[in-house]
Amino acid sequence: MTTSSTSSVATLAQLQATFDSATSIYVLVDPMQGEPIPLFVDAADGLTAVRAAREAAWGRQVTAVPLDPRVPLTETQQPYVVTLQGADDEWLADTLEIAQAERHASQADGLASDGAGVHRISWLQTSLFGEDVAAAVAQMLRVNTSAWTDARYMRLADRRVLSWLRYVVGDARVAAQFGRLRRWVYLDACGRLAQLTHADDGVEQLTLKAEEWKFFMRGERMHATAARWLGELALSGDQALCENSQQDREIYAQVAAALGRAERAAQRWPTRFVRARDQDAWAVLSLLHADIEHDTRVRAVLQARPEEEGEPDETMHTLSITLRALMLKGIHS
Structure with missing residues (x-):
C-alpha cells in the first residue's frame, strides 16, 4: 500500500499522477444508498431506463457489475463501473470531489454523529475493457469463508470495506485476486489517496478463515468509531493523527x-x-x-x-x- 501526502487531503494532481497514462481508468460506483450524481429517471421505470439515465448523466460507458442473484439488492443498487477518457477526464476531478465531500460528511459532526455516511467512489486501472472489468470485480465481491454465514456480498465498492479487508487479511491476499486489475485507488479515512497494486495476471480466490470472518464483521463498528473520532479531532483543529499516521x-x-x-x-x-x-x-x-x-x-x-x-x-x-x-x-x- 502507498498513501499520498500525509499533511493534506488528496489533490487532483496527486490522483492523476497515480495512474499509468497508457492504461484505462474506471470509476467504481457503489449506488446502494443512492446515486452519486443526479439521474433524471424514476427507479420504478425499470433497470433499462436507469441504465440509459446513467449513460446520459455520466456521458461515458457505464457497465453494471453482476452480483450473485441471491444478494438482496435491487439491480439499481448494485455497483457499476464508468469508463473514463484518461487521467485528464473531467470526471476524475468531479469524482474526487464527490469522494472528499462524502468523507467529510461522515465525520462532520464528530461525537454527535453516528459515523455512517455514504462512500460510493473509488478508481480502478486495468487494460481490461468495461465488461471484463465488471466481471473481474464481481468475482471479488463474492463472500468466500469457512465460517457459517448467509452473507453473499463483500461490499468492496465501499472504500471502507476494502481498506478494512486489507487490515484483516493483509495486502498480499487481497491483491492476489486482482488478476489483470493493476490498481485500486480510494480515499483513506484521513482523505489521502491510498492504493493497492498488483502486477501478476494470476488470480487467487480469497477465502476468509472463520476467525477472520468474525473479525471482518466488526468493520461497521470500526468505521463508525473512526469517523466520529476523526471528526471530533477535526472540529477541535487537531490534525496530528492524520499527519503522523501513514x-x-x-x-x-x-x-x-x-x-x-x-x-x-x-x-x-x-x-x-x-x-x-x-x-x-x-x-x-x-x-x-x-x-x-x-x-x-x-x-x-x-x-x-x-x-x-x-x-x-x-x-x-x-x-x-x-x-x-x-x-x-x-x-x-
Missing part, C-alpha cells in the same frame, strides 16, 4: 483497542451502554482522553441516578457530548 491500519489498531476498553466499561456501567453506538461513543472518548475512565468527575456523572424515579439512565451516545466538554474543561482550566 495508513488506515494504524487508525484501526487504535480503534480496536478502544472498542475493547468500551466493552469493559459497558460491564462496569451497563445502564449507560444499551446499543452498540454507546460503546462506540466511549471508545471515541477514550481515544480523545486516555485517562477518562479514571477521572473522578466522569465517574460521578456515570454513577449518578436520574432525578425522577423509574426514569432510565442517559445512555453514553447522548451523554458523550457532556463528558467530552467536561474533559476539555479540565484541559483548558
Whole structure:
C-alpha cells in the first residue's frame, strides 16, 4: 500500500499522477444508498431506463457489475463501473470531489454523529475493457469463508470495506485476486489517496478463515468509531493523527483497542451502554482522553441516578457530548 501526502487531503494532481497514462481508468460506483450524481429517471421505470439515465448523466460507458442473484439488492443498487477518457477526464476531478465531500460528511459532526455516511467512489486501472472489468470485480465481491454465514456480498465498492479487508487479511491476499486489475485507488479515512497494486495476471480466490470472518464483521463498528473520532479531532483543529499516521491500519489498531476498553466499561456501567453506538461513543472518548475512565468527575456523572424515579439512565451516545466538554474543561482550566 502507498498513501499520498500525509499533511493534506488528496489533490487532483496527486490522483492523476497515480495512474499509468497508457492504461484505462474506471470509476467504481457503489449506488446502494443512492446515486452519486443526479439521474433524471424514476427507479420504478425499470433497470433499462436507469441504465440509459446513467449513460446520459455520466456521458461515458457505464457497465453494471453482476452480483450473485441471491444478494438482496435491487439491480439499481448494485455497483457499476464508468469508463473514463484518461487521467485528464473531467470526471476524475468531479469524482474526487464527490469522494472528499462524502468523507467529510461522515465525520462532520464528530461525537454527535453516528459515523455512517455514504462512500460510493473509488478508481480502478486495468487494460481490461468495461465488461471484463465488471466481471473481474464481481468475482471479488463474492463472500468466500469457512465460517457459517448467509452473507453473499463483500461490499468492496465501499472504500471502507476494502481498506478494512486489507487490515484483516493483509495486502498480499487481497491483491492476489486482482488478476489483470493493476490498481485500486480510494480515499483513506484521513482523505489521502491510498492504493493497492498488483502486477501478476494470476488470480487467487480469497477465502476468509472463520476467525477472520468474525473479525471482518466488526468493520461497521470500526468505521463508525473512526469517523466520529476523526471528526471530533477535526472540529477541535487537531490534525496530528492524520499527519503522523501513514495508513488506515494504524487508525484501526487504535480503534480496536478502544472498542475493547468500551466493552469493559459497558460491564462496569451497563445502564449507560444499551446499543452498540454507546460503546462506540466511549471508545471515541477514550481515544480523545486516555485517562477518562479514571477521572473522578466522569465517574460521578456515570454513577449518578436520574432525578425522577423509574426514569432510565442517559445512555453514553447522548451523554458523550457532556463528558467530552467536561474533559476539555479540565484541559483548558
